[in-house]
Amino acid sequence: MDFFTHQEAARKRTKLLLFYYALAVTLLVLATYAAAMAVFGFARGKQDSRRQRAHYSERIVQTATFWNPQVFAASAICTLTIVGLGALWRLVQLRSGGSAVAEMLGGRRVEVDPTDDHERKLRNVIEETAIASGTPVPEIFLLDDERGINAFAAGYSGSDTAIGVTRGCVEKLSRDELQGVIAHEFSHILNGDMRMNIRLMGVLHGILCLYVIGRILLSMRSRSSKDRNPLPLFGLALMAIGGLGVFFAHLIQAAVSRQREFLADASAVQFTRNPNGIGGALKKIGGLGSKLETPQADAAGHFFFANGLAQSWFGLTATHPPLEERIRRIDPTFDGSIPRVAEAEVAQSLHSAATATSIGVVNLARFAPVYDKRVRSESVTRRIGQSVPIQYGAGVLDTVPNSLRVAAHQPWSASALLFAFVLSSTPETRERQKQFLKSDDARLADEAVRLSELLKGCDRRVRLPLVLLSLPALRTISREQWTRLSNLFDQLVCCDGQVELFEFVLKKIVARQVEAKFQRAVPPIIQYYSFAPLAGDCALLLSALAHVGSGDAAKVRAAFEQGFARLPFSPIPPFVAGSQCGVQAIDAALTRLDQSAPHIKKTLLAACAETVASDGFISADEAELLRAIAETLDCPTPPLIDGI
Numbered sequence: 001m002d003f004f005t006h007q008e009a010a011r012k013r014t015k016l017l018l019f020y021y022a023l024a025v026t027l028l029v030l031a032t033y034a035a036a037m038a039v040f041g042f043a044r045g046k047q048d049s050r051r052q053r054a055h056y057s058e059r060i061v062q063t064a065t066f067w068n069p070q071v072f073a074a075s076a077i078c079t080l081t082i083v084g085l086g087a088l089w090r091l092v093q094l095r096s097g098g099s100a101v102a103e104m105l106g107g108r109r110v111e112v113d114p115t116d117d118h119e120r121k122l123r124n125v126i127e128e129t130a131i132a133s134g135t136p137v138p139e140i141f142l143l144d145d146e147r148g149i150n151a152f153a154a155g156y157s158g159s160d161t162a163i164g165v166t167r168g169c170v171e172k173l174s175r176d177e178l179q180g181v182i183a184h185e186f187s188h189i190l191n192g193d194m195r196m197n198i199r200l201m202g203v204l205h206g207i208l209c210l211y212v213i214g215r216i217l218l219s220m221r222s223r224s225s226k227d228r229n230p231l232p233l234f235g236l237a238l239m240a241i242g243g244l245g246v247f248f249a250h251l252i253q254a255a256v257s258r259q260r261e262f263l264a265d266a267s268a269v270q271f272t273r274n275p276n277g278i279g280g281a282l283k284k285i286g287g288l289g290s291k292l293e294t295p296q297a298d299a300a301g302h303f304f305f306a307n308g309l310a311q312s313w314f315g316l317t318a319t320h321p322p323l324e325e326r327i328r329r330i331d332p333t334f335d336g337s338i339p340r341v342a343e344a345e346v347a348q349s350l351h352s353a354a355t356a357t358s359i360g361v362v363n364l365a366r367f368a369p370v371y372d373k374r375v376r377s378e379s380v381t382r383r384i385g386q387s388v389p390i391q392y393g394a395g396v397l398d399t400v401p402n403s404l405r406v407a408a409h410q411p412w413s414a415s416a417l418l419f420a421f422v423l424s425s426t427p428e429t430r431e432r433q434k435q436f437l438k439s440d441d442a443r444l445a446d447e448a449v450r451l452s453e454l455l456k457g458c459d460r461r462v463r464l465p466l467v468l469l470s471l472p473a474l475r476t477i478s479r480e481q482w483t484r485l486s487n488l489f490d491q492l493v494c495c496d497g498q499v500e501l502f503e504f505v506l507k508k509i510v511a512r513q514v515e516a517k518f519q520r521a522v523p524p525i526i527q528y529y530s531f532a533p534l535a536g537d538c539a540l541l542l543s544a545l546a547h548v549g550s551g552d553a554a555k556v557r558a559a560f561e562q563g564f565a566r567l568p569f570s571p572i573p574p575f576v577a578g579s580q581c582g583v584q585a586i587d588a589a590l591t592r593l594d595q596s597a598p599h600i601k602k603t604l605l606a607a608c609a610e611t612v613a614s615d616g617f618i619s620a621d622e623a624e625l626l627r628a629i630a631e632t633l634d635c636p637t638p639p640l641i642d643g644i
Contacts (some may be wrong), residue, residue, distance in 0.1 A: 097160025107141030180278030211242020563611030
């Protein structure tokens with residue numbers, strides 16, 4: 001199943017979720033109505049006169065069994081209002097995305113340049129995995145008070161994604177095991193599971209609110225023994241109904257979660273090329289546990305790597321498959337026996353492993369780039385949502401000079417690094433850019449020039465990974481700082497009178513990631529399900545790509561036509577001249593194309609690949625440009641190398 005099929009499957013699961021949710025709310029309305037009829041009928045019977053008590057039983061039966069439209073309407077309105085407001089309140093709480101979930105669970109942000117060894121190991125593993133999968137580096141949270149081995153990924157999109165791990169996870173797992181867990185969570189990110197998870201967390205809170213309201217009503221007892229207040233009885237009934245809501249919530253969590261865990265486990269093995277990593281983590285969970293202590297864990301049970309709650313009866317509402325079955329699918333030789341081990345033994349084994357072995361330096365050169373060979377557009381789209389071996393990410397980080405890595409981790413120097421990417425190689429233009437930067441901030445200008453010189457000695461393939469690596473630091477700047485940085489970047493780019501497509505796309509990637517911090521996270525809304533209204537946007541984008549690939553007019557036109565042949569248009573829309581492929585027009589086109597359905601994006605990216613590979617090869621610059629365009633369309637693409 002490829003990335004785009006996963007996206008379509010996620011949409012179908014969302015429809016299934018809505019069906020389950022509507023069914024649960026309907027049953028809750030009926031249960032509330034039945035409780036209201038019974039409770040208020042009982043209260044009215046208590047207030048009857050002595051001469052009417054002989055007929056009490058008959059009247060209660062009539063009250064409880066006959067249809068009462070007024071009571072039903074009141075019950076339905078009250079139930080739907082509570083459920084709706086409860087869901088809305090929680091969704092507002094979660095509007096900032098994955099960080100809101102992590103903080104709700106007691107998470108603490110891990111610094112971009114941590115001093116703690118465990119936190120540094122965690123950040124390195126996550127950065128390596130992000131580079132190998134072509135995704136922005138997410139925010140990282142550590143749940144310091146949780147000793148169980150667990151982790152989660154949350155967020156609406158790549159710009160607000162967060163990965164959280166427990167203290168037990170980083171302290172009790174080896175590096176290979178931690179890598180397997182993180183690769184599992186990245187699979188959820190790539191497959192779009194986390195978006196549905198966070199929506200599910202919001203809407204299920206509405207069901208759980210009935211229990212809270214019931215507990216409040218139960219406490220509203222009258223001081224007078226003669227006052228037959230029915231509210232405590234109704235509160236008790238609501239608590240019972242709320243318990244039913246909890247059961248429904250767990251059923252829905254289980255319905256959308258279990259099968260995805262098998263898929264994420266398999267993806268983790270594919271990403272790491274090491275089944276012993278995630279397999280060892282699961283076995284340690286069997287011996288040491290994965291339960292979370294925070295009271296919020298119940299609402300987020302479907303997020304976790306392993307079951308973070310108490311065991312459910314008969315596994316009916318379990319959010320995860322049985323641990324033994326997950327291990328057996330990874331390791332067919334597993335005999336089902338999970339030995340119980342002491343934490344002291346785990347600490348000793350980790351210490352021994354750390355002193356006996358070291359992480360070898362991965363040679364980046366041994367990964368053959370796709371652009372050294374003839375390529376087909378299908379080989380590009382097939383990679384979207386996948387990952388090259390995670391060791392490639394370690395190789396990239398080992399290749400990058402340490403001063404560049406340090407710069408990417410600090411907000412001020414990350415800003416200078418962004419400028420360094422666009423400093424021209426032409427002496428005259430470069431001098432104008434330097435003078436312009438110095439007029440604003442001489443120290444920042446000197447840092448940008450220094451980093452630019454370091455970039456000259458780096459492999460071209462590290463440009464985009466460095467951008468992704470710098471995003472966590474850039475997300476920490478203020479709105480005023482970002483406005484200034486953005487304006488400076490635009491003016492630097494325009495110093496030579498033209499804007500290269502890669503420079504523009506680079507700015508768009510960074511802007512989308514940073515600006516998400518300053519405004520409410522809005523899940524993407526699909527507006528286009530067919531190519532018809534997007535003909536002009538497709539023509540503009542493919543024309544711009546054709547102009548990048550060659551300066552020969554005939555070759556440019558041929559590349560455009562070859563790429564457009566992959567799209568379902570007849571006749572082909574007019575070719576767009578280079579003078580009309582301005583950044584504002586391209587920006588508007590990419591914005592609309594980002595609102596298209598997954599199958600449209602898949603076909604469009606295949607056409608883009610066909611355009612840049614019209615001569616049979618994809619250059620290093622073209623490969624990175626393709627990846628950057630895919631990122632603006634929320635289609636994470638790993639480095640284009642052999643091996644996947």
